[in-house]
Amino acid sequence: MKRKRTVTASAPGKCIITGEHFVVHGEPALVMAINRRVYVESRLKEGSDVQIASEDLGLAGCFIDDEYKPILGGMRGEAVLKPVKAAVMEVFKEAKTVKGLDLRIRSQIPVSSGLGSSAALVVASIAAVSRLLEVELSKEELFKLAVEAEKVVHVKPSGIDPLISIGGGIIAFRREEGFLPVKSPVSLPLVLGNTKTPRSTGEMVNRVAKLKEKYPEIIDPLFHSAGRLTIKAIEAVRSGDLVTLGELMNINHELLSAIGVSTPKLDNLVRKAREAGALGAKLTGAGGGGFMVALCPKERVSKVFKAIKNAKGEPYEARLEEEGVIIEEDERLR
DSSP, rough: OOEEEEEEEEEEEEEEEETTTGGGGGGOEEEEEEEEHHHEEEEEESSEEEEEEETOOOOOOOTTTOOOOEEEEEEEHHHHHHHHHHHHHHHEEEEETOOOEEEEESSSTTTTTTSSSHHHHHHHHHHHHHHTTTTTOOOHHHHHHHHHHHTTTSSOOSSSSHHHHHHEEEEEEEETTOOOOOOOOSOEEEEEEEEOOOHHHHHHHHHHHHHHHHHHHHHHHHHHOOOOHHHHHHHHHHHHHHHHHHHHHHHHHHHHHHOOOOHHHHHHHHHHHHHHSEEEEEEEEEOOEEEEEEEOOOGGGGHHHHHHHHHEEEEEEEOOOOOOOOOEEEEEOO
């Protein structure tokens, strides 16, 4: 028997407090890592194919060069597992080698939901495989590789999702200026509501871009307003002013609705959360489905949770995740 080295990496998902969509076009966004993670376990294997399995999704398949061969779940696995293959290829380029890999995925983040599942998956995959192949990556290098791999999923990734998955915490981010850590003197109790309607981030980003191109004199001022709103939201987080932050989240939702990315189901969950006592509520992520987020006083969390459930949403309590990507190694006899 010989020792078989296993490297496991995990990365957190995220919740955008303010600024989604607008950040793609140069405005700031406020983003928080949440306590839901994607785990990628990696081992070397014979050959040069990359075998990937996700028990949560009931998918498994093998990439041989650019060809996908399903093992479990049929060809639908290709689209879901392709970001992992893209992440692996970025590491192979850095390592200047190609190896056979066996990757196992476990996820606490729903797919295509707006909580950064694809970025967390890409970051964890790159972190695990680079350590397995003994390729040293700084956080900056990991970020660059993750952004490249994310282009498989998102047409024009903002860079927020991999950034927060790598570093954790709360950040203010503007594409041209980078990011700034934001600290709050108080906790930010959140309740997330899943519409259980999947959507495509790339499709929603394209829709907004077309609207902006068609009506620049109308849409551009909305973008600038959203940017100023996020600056106010950053100030509110830093001072622990949750009432103001909630008001700004409410306004942000209406701006997102104005650019066409909300849905009746998202609007309903947002309204029910506010009626149950949330200080503020809005969609989070690309919209078109996915999740909404409500900021709640601690004593109202259970009431808001119940209101979302009664409205046929799937509620989750969420808290800040201070740690970003985590890597663990294990050697076992096999």
